[in-house]
Amino acid sequence: MPTQTPIEPRTPPAAPTLPKTARRMTARRRIIAASRRMRELGSIASAVASTSHPYMAHIVPMRRCNLACTYCNEFDDVSNPTPIDEMLRRIDHLGRLGTSVITISGGEPLLHPELDQIIARIRKTGAIAGMITNGYFLMPDRIERLNKAGLDHMQISIDNVMPDDVSKKSLKVLDKKLQMLAEHADFHVNINSVVGGGTANPEDALTISKRALELGFSSTIGIIHDGSGQLKPLGEAERKVWDEVRRLTRRSYSRFNHFQEAIANGQPNDWRCRAGSRYLYVDENGIVSYCSQQRGYPGIPVAEYTTADVKREFLTEKTCAPNCTISCVHQVSYIDHWRAPQTSTTTPGAAGHGEDLVQIH
Numbered sequence: 001m002p003t004q005t006p007i008e009p010r011t012p013p014a015a016p017t018l019p020k021t022a023r024r025m026t027a028r029r030r031i032i033a034a035s036r037r038m039r040e041l042g043s044i045a046s047a048v049a050s051t052s053h054p055y056m057a058h059i060v061p062m063r064r065c066n067l068a069c070t071y072c073n074e075f076d077d078v079s080n081p082t083p084i085d086e087m088l089r090r091i092d093h094l095g096r097l098g099t100s101v102i103t104i105s106g107g108e109p110l111l112h113p114e115l116d117q118i119i120a121r122i123r124k125t126g127a128i129a130g131m132i133t134n135g136y137f138l139m140p141d142r143i144e145r146l147n148k149a150g151l152d153h154m155q156i157s158i159d160n161v162m163p164d165d166v167s168k169k170s171l172k173v174l175d176k177k178l179q180m181l182a183e184h185a186d187f188h189v190n191i192n193s194v195v196g197g198g199t200a201n202p203e204d205a206l207t208i209s210k211r212a213l214e215l216g217f218s219s220t221i222g223i224i225h226d227g228s229g230q231l232k233p234l235g236e237a238e239r240k241v242w243d244e245v246r247r248l249t250r251r252s253y254s255r256f257n258h259f260q261e262a263i264a265n266g267q268p269n270d271w272r273c274r275a276g277s278r279y280l281y282v283d284e285n286g287i288v289s290y291c292s293q294q295r296g297y298p299g300i301p302v303a304e305y306t307t308a309d310v311k312r313e314f315l316t317e318k319t320c321a322p323n324c325t326i327s328c329v330h331q332v333s334y335i336d337h338w339r340a341p342q343t344s345t346t347t348p349g350a351a352g353h354g355e356d357l358v359q360i361h
């Protein structure tokens with residue numbers, strides 16, 4: 001994840017008073033959730049059975065975003081949507097590679113005019129369809145269209161309770177959208193909060209997670225680097241919030257997050273990053289990279305990505321792994337933690353070698 005710029009701690013603002021509109025689990029929603037769970041279990045079984053296909057791909061339909069969070073390096077405010085025919089070709093190819101979960105990322109995906117077609121095509125490949133959004137464009141009719149298209153999962157990251165100069169992804173602004181989701185969404189919703197060096201008020205994460213659970217969503221918490229990009233142990237107040245949120249969210253969707261304990265303690269992780277293999281990042285130009293922070297490695301167009309690439313990258317050691325905080329890649333790589341040590345340190349087909357990867361300290 002990108003690092004945040006340093007900001008001065010300030011007096012915590014009073015949390016807004018929020019209406020208690022819990023999500024209704026109708027019989028229909030229970031059936032949809034059970035069927036989704038069965039597909040997820042099937043995808044995990046298939047990942048355990050074979051290492052020659054990606055488990056998750058993040059695909060970017062447009063880089064443009066309506067916000068400008070100061071810590072983010074994954075957006076611009078000018079780019080056009082990727083043409084729909086090209087998006088469908090990329091998704092079909094990810095399907096041919098056997099990708100189990102395809103998550104639409106950005107920029108802001110809801111700005112793409114043909115997003116519903118993209119979601120429906122992901123489902124047509126047999127993959128689980130996810131989306132990461134800032135939530136600003138959600139309205140009841142838009143949520144109903146996402147239901148109809150077959151969206152399985154949505155994640156919204158909320159950075160603070162009140163908007164500030166760093167981020168406008170704030171509970172105060174987004175709570176109305178969360179209530180709409182509670183009322184209308186048939187898909188699973190996860191609300192991610194953050195704690196760490198770049199956040200002004202650690203206790204905001206607890207307020208956000210409590211609100212997510214109150215509305216009937218799952219909730220996760222992520223740790224971000226401090227403003228200088230260094231991995232530091234959480235401070236006392238941050239640690240308290242971190243422990244409390246993890247206690248509250250123990251039953252949430254993302255359970256494979258043991259790696260975060262080392263990050264919370266400011267220590268490196270000993271793990272095998274399977275990016276380029278089990279996890280693919282497909283940018284708005286259709287180029288496959290390890291992740292959003294290592295663009296250009298291996299740097300192959302998705303249309304040309306083969307099972308041989310997947311197998312090679314499975315065994316390629318990533319020198320940036322020890323201090324990596326990208327949780328989705330950690331979680332995906334956890335499936336194969338116990339097998340196949342990585343023996344290759346170079347990245348054939350890339351602009352350079354493994355040691356040229358951006359290093360996180």
Ligand code: SF4
Pocket residue numbers: 065066067068069072073074075106107108134169
């Ligand atoms: S909303 Fe997301 S994509 Fe947009 S600027 Fe913020 S972090 Fe980046």
Ligand code: SF4
Pocket residue numbers: 273274275290291292293294318320321322324325326329
């Ligand atoms: S270890 Fe490196 S390549 Fe793997 S997800 Fe982290 S930053 Fe990306």
